[in-house]
Amino acid sequence: xxxxxxxxxxxxxxxxxxxxxxxxxxxxxxxxxxxxxxxxxxxxxxxxxxxxxxxxxxxxxxxxxxxxxxxxxxxxxxxxxxxxxxxxxxxxxxxxxxxxxxxxxxxxxxxxxxxxxxxxxxxxxxxxxxxxxxxxxxxxxxxxxxxxxxxxxxxxxxxxxxxxxxxxxxxxxxxxxxxxxxxxxxxxxxxxxxxxxxxxxxxxxxxxxxxxxxxxxxxxxxxxxxxxxxxxxxxxxxxxxxxxxxxxxxxxxxxxxxxxxxxxxxxxxxxxxxxxxxxxxxxxxxxxxxxxxxxxxxxxxxxxxxxxxxxxxxxxxxxxxxxxxxxxxxxxxxxxxxxxxxxxxxxxxxxxxxxxxxxxxxxxxxxxxxxxxxxxxxxxxx
Amino acid sequence: xxxxxxxxxxxxxxxxxxxxxxxxxxxxxxxxxxxxxxxxxxxxxxxxxxxxxxxxxxxxxxxxxxxxxxxxxxxxxxxxxxxxxxxxxxxxxxxxxxxxxxxxxxxxxxxxxxxxxxxxxxxxxxxxxxxxxxxxxxxxxxxxxxxxxxxxxxxxxxxxxx
Numbered sequence: 001x002x003x004x005x006x007x008x009x010x011x012x013x014x015x016x017x018x019x020x021x022x023x024x025x026x027x028x029x030x031x032x033x034x035x036x037x038x039x040x041x042x043x044x045x046x047x048x049x050x051x052x053x054x055x056x057x058x059x060x061x062x063x064x065x066x067x068x069x070x071x072x073x074x075x076x077x078x079x080x081x082x083x084x085x086x087x088x089x090x091x092x093x094x095x096x097x098x099x100x101x102x103x104x105x106x107x108x109x110x111x112x113x114x115x116x117x118x119x120x121x122x123x124x125x126x127x128x129x130x131x132x133x134x135x136x137x138x139x140x141x142x143x144x145x146x147x148x149x150x151x152x153x154x155x156x157x158x159x160x161x162x163x164x165x166x167x168x169x170x171x172x173x174x175x176x177x178x179x180x181x182x183x184x185x186x187x188x189x190x191x192x193x194x195x196x197x198x199x200x201x202x203x204x205x206x207x208x209x210x211x212x213x214x215x216x217x218x219x220x221x222x223x224x225x226x227x228x229x230x231x232x233x234x235x236x237x238x239x240x241x242x243x244x245x246x247x248x249x250x251x252x253x254x255x256x257x258x259x260x261x262x263x264x265x266x267x268x269x270x271x272x273x274x275x276x277x278x279x280x281x282x283x284x285x286x287x288x289x290x291x292x293x294x295x296x297x298x299x300x301x302x303x304x305x306x307x308x309x310x311x312x313x314x315x316x317x318x319x320x321x322x323x324x325x326x327x328x329x330x331x332x333x334x335x336x337x338x339x340x341x342x343x344x345x346x347x348x349x350x351x352x353x354x355x356x357x358x359x360x361x362x363x364x365x366x367x368x369x370x371x372x373x374x375x376x377x378x379x380x381x382x
Numbered sequence: 383x384x385x386x387x388x389x390x391x392x393x394x395x396x397x398x399x400x401x402x403x404x405x406x407x408x409x410x411x412x413x414x415x416x417x418x419x420x421x422x423x424x425x426x427x428x429x430x431x432x433x434x435x436x437x438x439x440x441x442x443x444x445x446x447x448x449x450x451x452x453x454x455x456x457x458x459x460x461x462x463x464x465x466x467x468x469x470x471x472x473x474x475x476x477x478x479x480x481x482x483x484x485x486x487x488x489x490x491x492x493x494x495x496x497x498x499x500x501x502x503x504x505x506x507x508x509x510x511x512x513x514x515x516x517x518x519x520x521x522x523x524x525x526x527x528x529x530x531x532x533x534x535x536x537x538x539x540x541x542x543x544x
Binding site for chain 2: 011012013014015016019020022023026027028029031034035037038039041042045049050052053055056057060072233335348
């Protein structure tokens with residue numbers, strides 16, 4: 001018994017001495033060796049514990065930064081709420097810029113301020129007036145098409161009626177010029193009173209000759225016959241024929257190109273521009289008015305313009321390289337078959353230097369034009 | 383000690399090691415609670431001094447793997463604390479909470495003294511501040527946590543054996 005106790009004590013002592021010796025040895029080991037042993041332990045035995053420690057520290061950091069994170073989250077949420085509105089506005093302004101580039105001259109851009117009063121939902125107040133060259137009965141347009149017409153003009157502002165107004169009427173035609181008529185707002189039976197607005201945002205194309213049948217989807221544009229609206233401005237697309245008591249003419253229901261709630265920034269065509277025959281080309285499209293609107297929007301996209309310029313430069317450079325190659329190959333060829341991509345002088349009209357154009361008018365909607373053009377010059381240079 | 387008690391003791395040891403690597407970084411205090419010291423002390427009183435020294439050495443080595451610059455210091459300190467606690471376990475057979483708290487306090491403080499001395503990193507005022515201010519504070523917190531854990535783990539550890 002006593003021997004067993006002594007033996008146990010001896011083993012304990014040996015173990016204690018051995019452990020202490022190994023620990024002391026560990027403290028005096030070279031640093032690289034210590035690091036190697038520690039790394040081995042970290043990669044094997046301690047790895048799960050290390051992972052737990054890292055997760056705990058990460059949790060503590062997240063806990064400590066929760067208030068700042070919450071604040072940032074609130075800010076981001078707030079900005080995100082405004083983002084859709086800003087994107088829509090950006091898109092619209094970009095489209096307006098594209099339309100301005102297409103029009104080139106003879107217009108002013110303006111903000112359309114909507115009144116919230118009773119009976120004022122069919123009119124908008126424009127932030128440009130007679131100082132900018134705006135006159136009564138000048139057309140108001142948007143990138144998508146016709147918006148309305150200026151009704152009254154003040155020096156720095158004006159009031160325009162939208163196409164939903166009961167007084168609105170415009171001479172119109174189908175895009176292929178096969179049918180002519182007069183466009184009016186579509187008024188329901190209850191909306192035909194003087195002060196009663198139309199119940200729906202739709203238009204009617206009345207007085208179309210009976211022989212001129214229009215299919216749904218046909219684009220309707222201004223015909224330019226009335227003298228107020230120049231030809232070619234999109235009005236909408238045919239939805240279907242309306243059954244009326246008149247047997248000598250057809251009436252069509254038209255879906256408008258411009259939705260009144262979307263009207264926020266517009267372009268007012270100045271009187272001289274309304275007689276410009278080139279206006280028809282702005283929206284002309286062989287496919288549809290939608291594609292024309294997309295083209296207009298793309299024209300306002302600076303990235304698209306830059307990409308187009310880059311591609312043009314690369315094409316010119318390639319043509320120059322090929323011309324150099326063909327000049328180097330002075331050996332006359334007997335065959336007349338041209339190789340693909342062989343050097344040729346640029347023959348397409350787009351490759352020619354553009355003819356001098358009138359300087360475009362800058363339409364600034366950000367501030368009243370009086371502050372920028374105090375002399376009233378609106379830049380309406382043909 | 384039968385197998386059930388051994389398994390319970392190992393379970394408690396593993397739990398304390400887990401707490402050391404989860405709760406301690408989560409708290410992030412300047413004077414951290416040392417759950418490893420609690421684990422070694424609770425294990426040491428259940429085994430012979432040699433085994434306690436080995437447990438302390440291995441535990442200290444694991445702790446040192448995260449501080450290669452002081453590699454070996456933790457192992458040495460844990461070995462000393464474990465072996466001493468095992469030799470002095472007769473003192474702690476009494477089921478007294480205050481005595482257990484004092485046991486943990488002294489164990490942690492002794493560990494810090496051996497560790498800092500073996501580490502040979504601190505000198506002068508810094509060493510004195512560490513050993514006379516931060517270490518006692520840390521030891522006090524460790525003792526408090528140890529007592530709380532001991533009360534919570536009593537069904538597992540069978541307190542009459544502690």
